[in-house]
Amino acid sequence: MSVKHGLLGLLARKPQNGYELKNAFDEIAGGFWDVNFGQIYSTIDRLVKDGLITASSEDAEGVERRVYQITQKGIQEFKDWLDKPSAKVRPLRDEIFVKLAFMYPFDKEAILQLLAEQRQLYLAKMAELTRKKYLLSRQGGSRDMLMTDLLLDAALFHAEADVKWLEHCEAKLRGFESIQREEALENDEIGLDQ
Amino acid sequence: MLTLFKTFNLRYLAKHKLRITTIIFGVTLGIIMVVATALVNQSILRSYHSLVDTAAGKTGLQVLSNTRSGLPASIADEVAQIKGVKAAVPVVRSDVFAFINGKQAGSLLVYGIDRKKDTNARSYEFSAGRQFRAGEPDAIVLTKAWANEKGLKTGDHINITGSRGFKEFKIVDLLSDTGPAHANLGSFAIMDINTARGLLNKAGKIDQVDVVLEDGEKPNIVQDRIKHKLDGRAEVEIPATRGTEVQRSMESMSIFLDLAAMISIFVGAFIIFNNLEISVEERRYGIGTLRALGLPRKKIFTLVIFEAILLGFIGSIFGVAIGTLLANLMSTAFADAILSFERIRITDLGVTPQIFILGILMGPVMAAIASMGPAMRMLRVAPLEALRPFETAWRPRPKTWKLVVSALILVIGVGSLLIFVYVLENNDKLSQNMQLIGNFILASIFLTFLGSVLLMPHLFLYPSGSKGRAHLPYEWP
Amino acid sequence: MANKVEVKDVFKTYKRGKAEFHALNGISLSIKEGEFLAVMGPSGSGKSTLLHLIGALDKPTSGEVFIDGVSLSLLGDDALSQIRREKVGFIFQQFNLLPTLTARENILLPLRIAGKSSRETERYADEVIEAVGLTNWSSNLPEEMSGGQMQRVGIARALAIRPSIILADEPTGNLDSKTSEEILNLLKDCQEQFKQTIIMVIHDAKAAAYGDRIIRLKDGQIDEEVEAYSANLI
Ligand SMILES: Nc1ncnc2c1ncn2[C@@H]1O[C@H](COP(=O)(O)OP(=O)(O)OP(=O)(O)O)[C@@H](O)[C@H]1O
Ligand SMILES: [Mg+2]
Numbered sequence: 001m002s003v004k005h006g007l008l009g010l011l012a013r014k015p016q017n018g019y020e021l022k023n024a025f026d027e028i029a030g031g032f033w034d035v036n037f038g039q040i041y042s043t044i045d046r047l048v049k050d051g052l053i054t055a056s057s058e059d060a061e062g063v064e065r066r067v068y069q070i071t072q073k074g075i076q077e078f079k080d081w082l083d084k085p086s087a088k089v090r091p092l093r094d095e096i097f098v099k100l101a102f103m104y105p106f107d108k109e110a111i112l113q114l115l116a117e118q119r120q121l122y123l124a125k126m127a128e129l130t131r132k133k134y135l136l137s138r139q140g141g142s143r144d145m146l147m148t149d150l151l152l153d154a155a156l157f158h159a160e161a162d163v164k165w166l167e168h169c170e171a172k173l174r175g176f177e178s179i180q181r182e183e184a185l186e187n188d189e190i191g192l193d194q
Numbered sequence: 195m196l197t198l199f200k201t202f203n204l205r206y207l208a209k210h211k212l213r214i215t216t217i218i219f220g221v222t223l224g225i226i227m228v229v230a231t232a233l234v235n236q237s238i239l240r241s242y243h244s245l246v247d248t249a250a251g252k253t254g255l256q257v258l259s260n261t262r263s264g265l266p267a268s269i270a271d272e273v274a275q276i277k278g279v280k281a282a283v284p285v286v287r288s289d290v291f292a293f294i295n296g297k298q299a300g301s302l303l304v305y306g307i308d309r310k311k312d313t314n315a316r317s318y319e320f321s322a323g324r325q326f327r328a329g330e331p332d333a334i335v336l337t338k339a340w341a342n343e344k345g346l347k348t349g350d351h352i353n354i355t356g357s358r359g360f361k362e363f364k365i366v367d368l369l370s371d372t373g374p375a376h377a378n379l380g381s382f383a384i385m386d387i388n389t390a391r392g393l394l395n396k397a398g399k400i401d402q403v404d405v406v407l408e409d410g411e412k413p414n415i416v417q418d419r420i421k422h423k424l425d426g427r428a429e430v431e432i433p434a435t436r437g438t439e440v441q442r443s444m445e446s447m448s449i450f451l452d453l454a455a456m457i458s459i460f461v462g463a464f465i466i467f468n469n470l471e472i473s474v475e476e477r478r479y480g481i482g483t484l485r486a487l488g489l490p491r492k493k494i495f496t497l498v499i500f501e502a503i504l505l506g507f508i509g510s511i512f513g514v515a516i517g518t519l520l521a522n523l524m525s526t527a528f529a530d531a532i533l534s535f536e537r538i539r540i541t542d543l544g545v546t547p548q549i550f551i552l553g554i555l556m557g558p559v560m561a562a563i564a565s566m567g568p569a570m571r572m573l574r575v576a577p578l579e580a581l582r583p584f585e586t587a588w589r590p591r592p593k594t595w596k597l598v599v600s601a602l603i604l605v606i607g608v609g610s611l612l613i614f615v616y617v618l619e620n621n622d623k624l625s626q627n628m629q630l631i632g633n634f635i636l637a638s639i640f641l642t643f644l645g646s647v648l649l650m651p652h653l654f655l656y657p658s659g660s661k662g663r664a665h666l667p668y669e670w671p
Numbered sequence: 672m673a674n675k676v677e678v679k680d681v682f683k684t685y686k687r688g689k690a691e692f693h694a695l696n697g698i699s700l701s702i703k704e705g706e707f708l709a710v711m712g713p714s715g716s717g718k719s720t721l722l723h724l725i726g727a728l729d730k731p732t733s734g735e736v737f738i739d740g741v742s743l744s745l746l747g748d749d750a751l752s753q754i755r756r757e758k759v760g761f762i763f764q765q766f767n768l769l770p771t772l773t774a775r776e777n778i779l780l781p782l783r784i785a786g787k788s789s790r791e792t793e794r795y796a797d798e799v800i801e802a803v804g805l806t807n808w809s810s811n812l813p814e815e816m817s818g819g820q821m822q823r824v825g826i827a828r829a830l831a832i833r834p835s836i837i838l839a840d841e842p843t844g845n846l847d848s849k850t851s852e853e854i855l856n857l858l859k860d861c862q863e864q865f866k867q868t869i870i871m872v873i874h875d876a877k878a879a880a881y882g883d884r885i886i887r888l889k890d891g892q893i894d895e896e897v898e899a900y901s902a903n904l905i
Contacts, residue, residue, distance in 0.1 A: 120897045126880035127899030134859050134881070137852075156877055163876040171713075197783050205771035483767045486728055487828075488756020489784050491748050577728045577755070580767050 003035055003043045008078040011053055011070040018044060018066070028147050044068060052077055112170060119166040126159045198493075202484065203501045206477060214505065217469045221509020221557040222516065224462025227455040229517025229553040233545065234524050235448050253283075253315050254407035255417055258429045264399035265428055270311075273403050276419050278411040281314035283307075284400040286390040292344075293353040293360065299344050302336075303378040304354070306390020315404045318384070319370040322348055326366050329388050334363040339380040341368050356393035449631075456636055459560075460643035466506075466564045467647050474498055474568035481572050482580025491573050498569040499562055506561030507554070514553035518545055596648070604645025610638040673740070675836060675868040676702040676725055681734030683720050683891075694720045695731070696891035704835075705866040707859070709873055709882030716888040718872040719764060719840055725870060726761045726838045727751045738836070756785045760829030762839040764872075766821045768813040774824045775800065775809035781832045796831035802857050803827045804850070818845040826854060830861060837861060839871040843878055855881045 003025075010016070010024050022040050047053045052074035056067040070078075133152045136145055207214050257273055259265045267284060274282040286306035292299045309328055312318075318335075326333035334352065346352065346365060353360045363385070369375040375382065391397050407416055413432045420430045481494055614634055683695040694717045702708050710718050723729040724736050727743050736743045738754060746754070755761075760781070768777045778796055782788045800809055803823040813821055822845045829837060837858065843851035855878055861867040873879045885897040 116895065120895065123876060123880065123885055123897045124899055126876060127882065127885070127897075130877075130880040131899070134856060137856055138860075156880070160875060160877040197788065201772055201776055201780070201783070202769065209771055480769050480771075483769060484780075484784065485752075486726075486755065486761065486763075486767065487781050487784050488752045488754070488759075490752035578723060581723075581728075581763060581765060 002081075003039055004047065005078060005081045007040070007043055007047065008052065008070060008074055008081075011068055012075060012078055015056070015067050015069040017068065021068070028144065028151065047074070108173065112173060115166050115170050115173075119163055119170075122159050122163050122166070126156055126163070129156055129159070198489075199497060199500065202480065203497060206473075206480075207501070210473065210476075213469055213473050217466055217473070217505050217561070218509040218512065220462040220465030220469065221506050221561060222462075222512040223465070224459040224560060225510055225513025225553050225556055226517040226520055227458035228556060229514050229545075229549060230520040230524060231448075231451040231455040232549045232552065233518065233521035234451060236546065236549065237521075237525060252406050253404040253433055254411075254413050255405040255420065256431050256433055257282075257403035257405060257420065257424070258431060259401060260427075260429050264396055264401050265403070267398050267400050269424070269428065270400060270403045272423070273405060273420060276416070276423055278408050278416040278419065279405055280408045281311060281406040283311045283315040283404040283406065284387065285312075285402050285404060286387055286394060286396055286399070287401045288390075288394050290393075291355045293355070294344055294346065296353075299352075300381060302340075302354070302381050302383045304334075304390060304393075305377075305382070305384045306387040306394075307384055308387045314406045316374045318374055319372050320367045321370045322367045324348070324367045326386055326389075328386060330366075330386055331389055331392070332361070332363050333366040333389065334383050334385045335367045335369060336365055336383050337375040337380045338368040338371055339375065340382070341365065343380075354393060357395040358393075361393055453636060453639070457639055457643075460640070460647070463560060463564065464643060464647045466561055467567075470502055470505075470561065470564045471568050474565065474572060478572070478575055479580055481575050482577055485575060486577035486580050494572050494575070495569050498572055499565055502561040502565030502569075503558040506557035506559070508557075509561070510554045510557030513557060514545070514550060517553060600645055600648030602645075603641055604649055607638050607641030607643070607645050611635070611642065614638060673704055674701045674737070675704040675706070675739065676700075676870070677737040677740075678721070678725065679735045679737070681721075681724060681731045681736065683717070683724065683729075684732040693891050695724070697734075698888075698891070698893060700886070700893065702868060702870060704868055705862060707862045707869045707871070707881065707883045709871050709879035709885045710888060711873060711876070711879050711885060712888035712894070717891040718888055720891075721888070722761075722838050722840050722870065722872055725836075726759050727754045728761070756781060757832070758835050760832060760834035760837045762826050762829045762837070762842045764840040764844065766813075766825040768821055768824055768828075770813050773810045773812055774805055774816065774820075774827075777813070777824050778809075778827045778831050781828060785832060787832065792832070795833060796827070799827045799830045802860075803854065819847070819850060822846060823850075823854070826857075830857075833865060833867070835867060837867050837869045837871075839869065839873075841872055841874065843873070848877075851878060 006025055006028070007021055010021055016024070018037070018040060021044075022035070022037060025035060025040070044053070048055055048068075051071060053068050053070050056069060129152055133149060133156070136149055136152070139145065257265070257269065264286075270282045270284040273279060288304055290302050290304050292302050309325070320335065321338055326335060334354070336346065336352075341347065348365055348367060350365050352363050352365060354363055355361075369382075369384070374384075385393075387400075391399065405416070405420070407413060417430050417432060424430070484494065485491075678698055678700040681695055681698045682693060685692045685694055696717075698717075698721060710721065712718050720729070724731050725738075727736075727738070727746075730744065738758060743751065743754070768774075769780065772780065775796075778800060779788065779793065782792050782796065800806055803826055805820065805823055805827060808816060808820055811820075813824070816824070822842070826839070826842055829839070839858065842858070843854055846854060858869055858871065859881055862869055869882075871878075871882065879885050880899070883899050885899070887894045887896075
């Protein structure tokens with residue numbers, strides 16, 4: 001999860017300017033990972049500051065024209081990153097979960113509805129990504145395409161997990177609901193007895 | 195369809211060799227006995243007819259020697275005097291062996307006849323019109339059929355074993371294919387009576403006198419007169435009586451043969467029914483798959499029946515072959531035991547077209563009938579049955595009434611057999627009646643096997659606790 | 672475009688002892704020619720049952736199924752068999768291979784049943800065999816193959832005759848995700864190249880996303896329906 005290492009990787013191939021970097025990044029990340037120019041340039045600044053890349057000074061007439069080059073240190077950093085497995089688990093920061101946490105005690109129907117809608121949305125998006133993937137697979141394979149394909153896969157696997165989780169939530173909520181109903185019934189009966 | 199048969203049926207068969215061998219064996223078993231029995235019965239019947247009907251000719255009574263040495267020749271004249279006798283024809287007869295160019299050429303029934311007198315009893319038709327002269331030595335007349343079979347013609351020579359070793363004869367004429375030429379199925383020859391005496395060392399003797407009766411005379415009355423006159427020096431028989439006796443002993447033999455055939459058919463059918471049933475039932479899953487892939491019901495039916503017919507056919511071929519072999523063995527045994535005594539030999543064991551067709555058709559028909567039940571059941575296999583795991587798949591539901599009925603049939607069959615054996619041992623009168631015994635045994639054995647055939651699937655096919663159709667509520671019209 | 676398959680108010684009721692159980696509880700559905708429909712739903716929700724009815728493998732308790740505008744309830748065994756062998760390619764959840772036939776023979780079986788075995792049709796079948804990655808396994812018996820390989824034989828068998836309707840019951844249930852993807856791409860090819868109509872029962876959302884439309888069954892009813900391409904990208 002790193003624009004920083006993405007840029008390092010791109011610069012390791014060849015020196016290029018910020019505009020080219022943004023395009024190359026989009027090509028690989030294939031639309032599922034939106035980065036804007038602001039993010040690109042702030043990352044570049046940090047990389048220059050850390051001495052991982054250098055900006056060519058020969059053409060200084062405007063930021064966009066400046067061409068960046070990776071340093072020895074940058075290459076080292078990129079290689080280390082490549083070799084190291086990702087340690088971080090994807091943080092569960094979906095807002096849906098937050099909504100869930102606040103919503104549940106108040107309105108079961110609404111939360112179930114929300115879950116269903118969320119799931120449908122995910123499915124529809126997965127369908128689109130899949131379509132993309134399919135078309136890509138039928139164009140024959142270059143290395144870049146493989147990269148894009150893998151990234152699409154990552155998105156799909158994540159989405160699938162989310163869908164599964166949503167389904168799971170639904171099933172559990174419904175189960176919980178019926179348990180509560182039974183408990184309520186039992187309480188009623190007890191009440192009647194007394 | 196054929197490729198389907200090749201891949202679906204034959205592949206299965208190839209994988210289940212034991213089961214297939216068993217089915218074929220079942221068919222073979224049934225057919226062996228049927229063919230053998232039919233062959234032996236047929237040949238007995240034929241030789242019997244040929245002897246009694248053709249060689250006897252117009253003979254109304256026969257005077258036969260009651261010793262081995264024969265009768266004095268004069269007895270013929272003596273008999274000729276008796277009232278009611280039109281002619282008394284002396285005959286010297288014997289079974290001899292023929293050799294052609296030093297090689298065994300089979301046996302011949304030789305009649306030494308008195309040319310003049312013999313025409314009263316038999317009418318010969320000589321093809322060359324040459325015959326033999328009275329007292330002509332070394333002259334023999336064969337039947338045309340026999341001569342043709344051995345590749346002989348008029349003028350050829352043939353060696354005959356007499357009581358003094360070989361003697362060479364010249365074939366002077368041939369008998370056309372009528373009347374006496376059919377005697378002993380054509381293995382028949384005539385020669386002058388004196389020549390025959392010389393050959394067989396029977397000077398002054400004869401073997402039998404064929405008595406031709408006056409028109410309107412009753413055989414048994416004349417028989418009494420002759421008996422009275424001869425006073426025990428010879429037997430006097432009506433050929434027909436002789437025939438009945440022979441017939442009776444042969445009938446009882448046929449009954450036992452039929453019985454054996456019946457039993458083997460039942461055992462065979464029993465094996466076929468059970469194994470076909472299982473072999474088809476085992477493929478219920480595959481058949482469901484074929485149905486799901488769009489094979490119509492009719493074709494499923496055809497596949498099952500066709501397979502059974504093929505197996506039946508293979509069984510039939512073995513059955514006919516082995517049956518013929520067995521018939522040869524049996525006939526030798528029977529001929530030694532009973533028939534030679536009656537001067538009847540089983541000479542012709544050739545497979546006639548009728549018996550061949552019977553044998554070849556019976557296997558396929560038997561197998562087709564046996565496969566009818568499973569085939570009908572496979573018609574009802576729903577495509578979805580293939581989608582169930584095997585354990586929960588449909589099994590034929592054991593019907594209680596079927597179980598009871600088949601058990602009942604079995605009990606009746608076994609019971610009547612036991613009762614019958616008991617009665618037979620304690621009742622002499624009954625034990626004489628061959629016909630009744632045969633029929634009764636047949637019936638009870640039939641019931642026993644029917645019962646066990648029906649009962650078998652209940653023991654093997656339906657595992658206890660199977661709830662049959664209850665497992666699968668697929669309804670398919 | 673004409674409706675290739677139409678399901679009208681279909682019920683399927685099983686008897687369980689004395690109680691009745693509705694595996695399908697009033698389902699109506701139209702599938703256009705060349706459409707790829709994914710059917711999801713929890714276990715026991717009636718997905719396979721629905722697929723069997725569409726594939727003329729079973730009959731509804733009430734309601735009607737139309738294929739190319741013809742109601743299956745009006746047809747006899749011969750006509751239904753013809754639909755099964757000529758219009759429908761069924762990929763079974765349990766593969767349903769004939770154990771005595773090799774992979775290739777199993778795959779050619781529908782051609783043989785339909786009497787359409789020719790050099791040309793077999794060539795297409797061999798292409799399918801290659802596409803599912805079984806070229807090296809074509810002369811093996813099912814018992815010598817893994818679950819995934821058997822599943823691929825089942826898939827190739829359904830595709831070999833190039834039916835106008837492909838009914839797939841969990842076609843990737845036994846496959847790893849890479850092979851799954853290849854198979855799903857292959858199905859998608861069938862839709863794109865030959866305009867075959869595909870109905871696929873599938874558990875996981877990733878595979879269901881291959882459909883143009885995704886429906887979810889619950890308790891024998893259509894619970895929800897999602898059109899693909901209606902949402903914006905994440
Ligand atoms: N022959 C049958 N007899 C009785 N009940 C049946 C029969 N076939 C299916 N059912 C029931 O109908 C329901 C639907 O079955 P179906 O096979 O369609 O489910 P499914 O959605 O395909 O499930 P899965 O995802 O597990 O394959 C299940 O509850 C099942 O028990
Ligand atoms: Mg299912």
